[in-house]
Amino acid sequence: MTPRTTLSRRALLGAAAGAGAAAALSGCGSGSTGSPSTTLQVWGGVPAANGPQELVDGFTAATGEQVTYTRFVNDDRGNLKVDTALQGGVDIDVYFTYAAQNMALRAGSGMALDLTDRVRADPELAPYLDTTAPRATMVDGRIVALATAREPHFLLFNESLREQAGIELPRAWTVDEFAATVRELAGPDRYGTYSVPDTARVSLGANYWYAPEGGSNFDDPAFLEWMQLGRSLIDDGAAYPWTEVLARQLEAYQQTPFLQGEFVVWPTAPFNLRYLNNAEDYPHDFLVAAAPTPTTARGDWNGGSFNNFIMINPRSTKIDLAWEFVRYWVTDGAGPMLGGGKIPALDVLPDEDVLAGVLGEEPEQWFDVESFRRTLFTDEPKLMTDTILSAVPEISLVSEQQRNLCWIGEKSPADAVASIDALADAAIRRYERQA
Amino acid sequence: MTLTPPLAPPAAPTPAPTTATRTGRGNPSLPKPWIGWAFLAPNLLGVLAFTLIPLLSVVGLSFTSWNLVSGLEGIEFVGLQNFLDLAVDPGFWNAALRTVVYAGISVPLTVLGGLGLALLLNGDVPGRAVLRVIFFLPYIVTVVAIGMVWLMILNPSAGLVNQTLAAFGLQDVPGWFASSHWALPALILIAIWSGVGYASMIYLSALSDAPTQLYEAAEVDGAGAWTRFRTITWPSLMPTTVFLLVTLFIGASQGFGLIALITAGGPGDATTVVSYYMYQNGFQFYRFGYAAAIGMATFVGVLALTVLTWRAQRGRTLHD
Numbered sequence: 001m002t003p004r005t006t007l008s009r010r011a012l013l014g015a016a017a018g019a020g021a022a023a024a025l026s027g028c029g030s031g032s033t034g035s036p037s038t039t040l041q042v043w044g045g046v047p048a049a050n051g052p053q054e055l056v057d058g059f060t061a062a063t064g065e066q067v068t069y070t071r072f073v074n075d076d077r078g079n080l081k082v083d084t085a086l087q088g089g090v091d092i093d094v095y096f097t098y099a100a101q102n103m104a105l106r107a108g109s110g111m112a113l114d115l116t117d118r119v120r121a122d123p124e125l126a127p128y129l130d131t132t133a134p135r136a137t138m139v140d141g142r143i144v145a146l147a148t149a150r151e152p153h154f155l156l157f158n159e160s161l162r163e164q165a166g167i168e169l170p171r172a173w174t175v176d177e178f179a180a181t182v183r184e185l186a187g188p189d190r191y192g193t194y195s196v197p198d199t200a201r202v203s204l205g206a207n208y209w210y211a212p213e214g215g216s217n218f219d220d221p222a223f224l225e226w227m228q229l230g231r232s233l234i235d236d237g238a239a240y241p242w243t244e245v246l247a248r249q250l251e252a253y254q255q256t257p258f259l260q261g262e263f264v265v266w267p268t269a270p271f272n273l274r275y276l277n278n279a280e281d282y283p284h285d286f287l288v289a290a291a292p293t294p295t296t297a298r299g300d301w302n303g304g305s306f307n308n309f310i311m312i313n314p315r316s317t318k319i320d321l322a323w324e325f326v327r328y329w330v331t332d333g334a335g336p337m338l339g340g341g342k343i344p345a346l347d348v349l350p351d352e353d354v355l356a357g358v359l360g361e362e363p364e365q366w367f368d369v370e371s372f373r374r375t376l377f378t379d380e381p382k383l384m385t386d387t388i389l390s391a392v393p394e395i396s397l398v399s400e401q402q403r404n405l406c407w408i409g410e411k412s413p414a415d416a417v418a419s420i421d422a423l424a425d426a427a428i429r430r431y432e433r434q435a
Numbered sequence: 436m437t438l439t440p441p442l443a444p445p446a447a448p449t450p451a452p453t454t455a456t457r458t459g460r461g462n463p464s465l466p467k468p469w470i471g472w473a474f475l476a477p478n479l480l481g482v483l484a485f486t487l488i489p490l491l492s493v494v495g496l497s498f499t500s501w502n503l504v505s506g507l508e509g510i511e512f513v514g515l516q517n518f519l520d521l522a523v524d525p526g527f528w529n530a531a532l533r534t535v536v537y538a539g540i541s542v543p544l545t546v547l548g549g550l551g552l553a554l555l556l557n558g559d560v561p562g563r564a565v566l567r568v569i570f571f572l573p574y575i576v577t578v579v580a581i582g583m584v585w586l587m588i589l590n591p592s593a594g595l596v597n598q599t600l601a602a603f604g605l606q607d608v609p610g611w612f613a614s615s616h617w618a619l620p621a622l623i624l625i626a627i628w629s630g631v632g633y634a635s636m637i638y639l640s641a642l643s644d645a646p647t648q649l650y651e652a653a654e655v656d657g658a659g660a661w662t663r664f665r666t667i668t669w670p671s672l673m674p675t676t677v678f679l680l681v682t683l684f685i686g687a688s689q690g691f692g693l694i695a696l697i698t699a700g701g702p703g704d705a706t707t708v709v710s711y712y713m714y715q716n717g718f719q720f721y722r723f724g725y726a727a728a729i730g731m732a733t734f735v736g737v738l739a740l741t742v743l744t745w746r747a748q749r750g751r752t753l754h755d
Contacts (some may be wrong), residue, residue, distance in 0.1 A: 076718050098488050105721055143485040243613035246589050246702060405703040410615055427473050434500060 014357045027202065039066040040321055042083060044096040045074030046308075050340035055333045059325055062332075067325065074098050077285075085311060087109050093316040094325055095131070097145060101396070104389030106311065107137055112144035113312035118323055119143050122144040124331060127346055134385045135306045135345050146304035147345040148330055149337070152381040153197065153293050156257065156266040156276075159368060160286035161190060169371060170291045172379075178294040179229060182276070183238040185264040193265040194254055195245075196362035199226045203298035206305075206384035211394050215428055216395075218421035227406055227413035228399075233408055240262075259284045267293075269304060270358050271341035276367070277360035289368035290375040302381035306345050345368050351377045390435075394427035395420075442481070496727035502546060503723055527729060529704065530712035532737070537619060537708055538687035540628040546679050549634020549637035552670070556635065557642045572631035578692040585625050586612065587695060615705035618698050622706055625693060634679050641675040642668075677748045681741050688737050709733050 032114050046052050048069050056067045061422055079102050084105075085092060095104045106112055121138070127147055128136040137145035155178075157169060168179065175197075182192030194200040200222040203210050211217040225402045233239035240263050245251060255275040258266045259282055266272075275282045293303050304404035310329055311321045338357025347359075356363065363369050375381070401418050406416035438611070472479075497518070500511045521624050556567055573581065588595045589611035597608040609617040649667045658666070691710045694700060700707035700715065709729065717726030 014589075015612075080718055087504065087506050101719075101721075105502055106502045109502070109506070109509065111504055209578065243591050243610055246613040247586070247592075249586070393721075397715065397719065401701055401703045404701055407613060408610070408613055408615075408702060410702070 038318075039068050040093050040318055040325055041068055041070065041091050041277070042094040042325065043070045043085070043092050044073055045072055045078065045098055045336070046096075046340055046342070048073055048138060051337040051342065054336035055285065055329065059328050059331050062180050063324065065321055065324075070265050083111075083418065086315075091311050093232070093318050093322040094310060094312055096148075097311060098307060099392075100386055100389050101393040103137055104235065104392055105144065107139050107144045107389075110139075111311075113314045113316070113319065113322075114141075114142045114144060115146065115312065115323070115326075116141075116143045119146070120329070125327070125346075133306075133383060134299045137385070138387070145311045146326065146330055147308060147385065148310050148334070149308040149342040150304070150306050150318050150383055151269045151271070151308075151343070152302050152376060152383060153267065153269050153302040154290045154375045154381075155193075155197070155293065156268060156272075157289045157291060158256070158261060158264045159289050160279035161185065161261060161264040162289070164221055167226065168290050169360075169368070170294075171374065172292060173292045173294045175202075175229065175296050179233060179238075181275040182233060182265055183236060186236075186238040188263060190285065191263040193233065193267070194240050194258065194263045195267055196226065196230045196233060196239065197267045199229060199294075199296055201303045202293060202301050205299060205301045205382075206386050207388045209399075209424065210388045210390065210428070214432075216421050216425035218417055218424055222296070223420070224417045225296075225412055227403065227417050229408075230403070230407050231413050235409070242404065242407075246404060261286070265291075269341070270343060273341050273350045273360070274339075274359055277363070279366075287368055291371065292375050292379050293379065300382060301382065302383055304381060304383050305384055306385045308342060359404060391427035391431035393403075394422045394431075398427070400421040403431050441555075476721070482644070482752070493727045493730050496724050497731045501722040501723045502721040505722065511725065517725050518732070520725065521728050521732060526704070526707075527709070527712060527732075530707050530709045531732075533619060534688055534710075536710040537623060537690065541623045541630070541686055542680060542683040544623075545627050545630040545634050545683055546676060548631040548637050548702055549636075549679065550676075552631060552635035553638030553642060554668075557639060567616050571636055572632065573629040574633040574636075576629070579630055579696060581625065582693055582696040585621070589621055600659055612698055613702065615702045618702060620707045622690075623694060626687065626690070632682060634683070637675055637679055638672065641672050645671050677744060680744050684744070685737055688733060695738070 006325055042052075042056070044052055048071055049131075052071070054343075056069045059067055069292060072082055079099070082092075082095060083105070086095070097106055115136075119128050125146075128143060131138075135147040135150075136143045137147075159169075160213065162169065162185065165187070167181060167184060170181065173181070178193075178197075185192035199218070202224040204217070204220065208220075208222075209217055211220075217223075230239065230242075232328065235423075240257065250257060254266065254268065254270060257263060259275065274290050276284070293301075310326050312319060312326060316322050330344065330346055331348050334342075334346075334348055335353070335357065337344070338349075338354060339360065341358050343354055351373070353365045355369065355376065358376075359367050359369065359372060402416040402420045405411040406413050411419075450710040496510075498512060498514060500513045500516075501509060552570055554561055556570070560566065589597075591597055591608065591610045591613050594611070600608045609621075611617050611621045645668060650663060653663050655666060676685075690708060690711050691714065694708065694711050695714070696705050698706040700711045711735070713726045713733070716722045716729060
C-alpha cells in the first residue's frame with residue numbers, strides 16, 4: 001500500500017538520522033578512550049620542522065618504533081588544549097611543559113609519571129639527580145619531569161653599529177658598565193638596547209619572587225634597582241621606548257627592530273638565533289656577536305634556566321616505550337633540536353657540535369663565532385631551575401603590568417614595585433590557602 | 436441533462452481526534468513520533484552539548500574550586516565562597532566599572548551614530564547603495580584585521596591620527612594603546628566605528644516600514660521635520676532601538692576579541708573588562724570556579740540591564 005511505502009521511507013530517513021547522531025556521539029569519545037594505537041604519541045610546542053620530526057625519525061630508525069609528533073602552540077590556549085586532552089584521556093604518551101605555571105599545575109595533579117627510579121638506574125642521567133642546580137622537576141622528592149634544553153641568556157650586539165660607536169665587545173661586565181655602554185651606543189637614529197636584563201634574577205637566582213620566610217620577595221631592593229634601571233635608560237633615550245614596544249606589540253617580534261638596526265644590544269636567548277642566520281626570510285647585512293649577562297654586586301646568575309621539560313603521561317599504555325623515547329630525546333637524539341636553538345640539558349654533545357648546531361650553516365657569515373663560544377661554553381653560565389611555583393601566573397601578570405606602567409612613564413619605579421609586592425603577596429597567600 | 440453533478444451525500448462527521456491518533460499510535464498511516472524526534476535529534480544534541488550542558492556547568496562550577504588539571508575528582512564544592520571573594524575583589528570591581536564605561540559610552544554612541552547614518556542614507560543621497568555597503572563593511576571584517584589596522588592608525592608616533600594631530604600643531608598627542616588613560620577610549624572608538632554600520636542597517640530596514648500615512652497626515656497638519664521625527668519616526672523606531680541597545684550591551688559586556696588582540700587587558704589593567712578578567716582567571720590562572728562565578732555575576736548584571744532597558748521603553752512605542 002502507498003501509505004506504508006511513504007512511512008517506510010520516512011522511517012528509513014529517521015533511522016538514518018538517528019544512526020548518524022549515534023555515530024557522531026560515539027565519535028566524540030572514540031579518539032580518547034578507544035583502544036590506543038601502537039604508535040607513540042608525543043605532544044610538544046616546537047614546530048615539527050624545527051627539529052622534532054628529525055628527532056622522531058631518528059628514533060624510529062634506531063628502534064623501529066613508530067612515533068607521531070603533534071605540535072601545540074605554546075600559549076594559554078595551546079596549553080589548555082594539552083591539559084584538556086590529558087584529562088580527557090586522549091592518547092598522549094609523552095608531552096612537553098615549558099612555562100612554570102603549567103608545570104605547577106601538571107606536576108602537582110598526578111599528570112606526570114614518577115621517573116625517579118628510572119633516572120637513578122641510568123648513570124648517564126645522573127645530572128638529573130642534582131638538587132643544587134636542578135635539571136629535573138621534583139614533587140615531594142620524586143622526579144616528574146626532565147629538562148631537555150638549557151637556555152642561557154646573553155646579549156647580542158649588532159657589530160656594525162658597535163664598531164661605528166668604537167665600543168669594545170664586553171667579555172665580562174657589571175650592570176653599571178652595561179648602562180654606561182648602552183648610553184654610549186645610543187645615537188640620534190638608534191637606541192643602545194632593546195631592554196635591560198632581569199638584574200634581580202642575576203642578583204637573587206632561583207625562586208627570586210619568594211621570600212625565604214614565605215610571601216612575596218619583591219620588597220628586596222634588587223627589584224627596585226631593576227625597575228629604576230629600565231626606566232632611567234628609557235628616559236635617557238638609551239633603551240627602546242616602551243610606548244613603542246606596547247604600541248607595536250614588539251615583545252613578540254623583537255627581532256624585527258634588531259634586524260633593522262633600531263637598537264644595538266638585544267638581551268635574549270639562543271632560540272632567537274634562528275632569525276639571524278636566515279638571510280632569505282630575515283635579511284640583514286651585519287655580523288652579530290654575543291656578550292655575557294652583566295653581573296651585579298650581589299650575584300652572577302646568568303638569568304637563564306634549564307627548561308623544555310619532557311614528561312610521561314601516567315595513563316600511557318606504552319610507558320616503557322615512552323621512557324625509551326624520553327631517554328633518546330635527552331641523550332642520543334638531542335642533536336636535531338639544535339637547529340631550533342635548543343641546547344641539550346645534558347652534556348651529550350661536544351661544545352663545537354652544539355655551537356655549529358645553534359649557529360646554523362655558514363656561521364662565520366652571520367656571527368662572531370668566538371664570542372658565542374666564549375659566552376655559551378667557556379664562561380660556564382650559571383643556570384637555574386625554579387622549584388617554588390606558587391601563584392606563578394598571577395605574579396607574572398602583575399609584574400608585567402606594573403613594569404609596563406612604570407616604563408611608559410605613568411608610575412614611579414617605587415610605586416610599581418610596591419604594587420607588585422602587595423599583589424604578589426596576596427596571590428601567594430591565596431594560593432597557599434587553597435593548596 | 437444536468438450541467439452540475441448531483442450533490443454528494445453528506446459525509447459522515449469527522450471523529451474527534453483521539454490522543455492515540457494525534458500521537459500516531461492508533462493510526463498506522465501516520466508516522467511514528469520517534470521519527471520526528473530522530474530528525475530533531477542532531478540539532479537537539481547540538482543545543483544540549485554546546486549550550487545547555489555548558490550553561491548548567493557554569494552555574495555548577497561557580498560554587499566550586501577547580502583547576503581543570505586535577506580532573507573531575509578534583510572539583511571541590513565551596514558553596515558561596517567564590518561569590519564572597521568576588522564581592523571583595525578590587526580587580527573584579529575595577530573590571531566591572533571599566534565594562535560599564537566601555538559599554539555605557541560605546542553602545543549609545545553606536546546607536547545614535549547608526550540612527551543618524553540611517554536617516555542620511557534613507558534620503559536621496561547620490562551613491563546610496565555604495566555608501567550603505569561601505570558603512571556596513573567594518574561589521575563583517577574580521578576582528579584581527581580591524582585590530583591590526585587600528586594598531587597602525589593609532590600608533591603614538593607614526594600613526595595616521597597622531598601625525599594628523601601633530602600637523603595641526605598639537606604637541607601632547609594621545610598615547611592610545613600605549614597609555615593607560617587612552618587605551619580604553621581607543622577601544623571605544625573602534626567599537627563605535629565597527630558597530631555604526633550594523634546599527635544603521637537595522638535602522639534602515641525599520642525606516643522602510645515607517646507608517647507613511649502618518650507622515651502624510653503630519654505634513655497636511657503642517658508639522659516640521661523635527662516634529663515629524665519626534666512624534667512619528669522616533670516612536671516607530673523604539674522597538675528597533677531597544678533591540679539594538681540590548682544586543683549591543685550584551686555584545687559589549689562580552690567584548691573580548693579586540694582586547695585580547697590589541698591590549699591584553701593593559702597597559703597595567705587599563706582595559707581589563709569583566710570578560711577579559713574572567714578569561715585571565717579561567718585560562719591563565721586556572722581558577723575555573725572563580726571564573727564561572729564572574730560569568731554568573733556578569734549574567735545577572737546584563738540581565739538586570741536588559742530588563743531595565745525593556746521597561747524604560749514601555750509606553751513609548753508607536754502603535755499603529
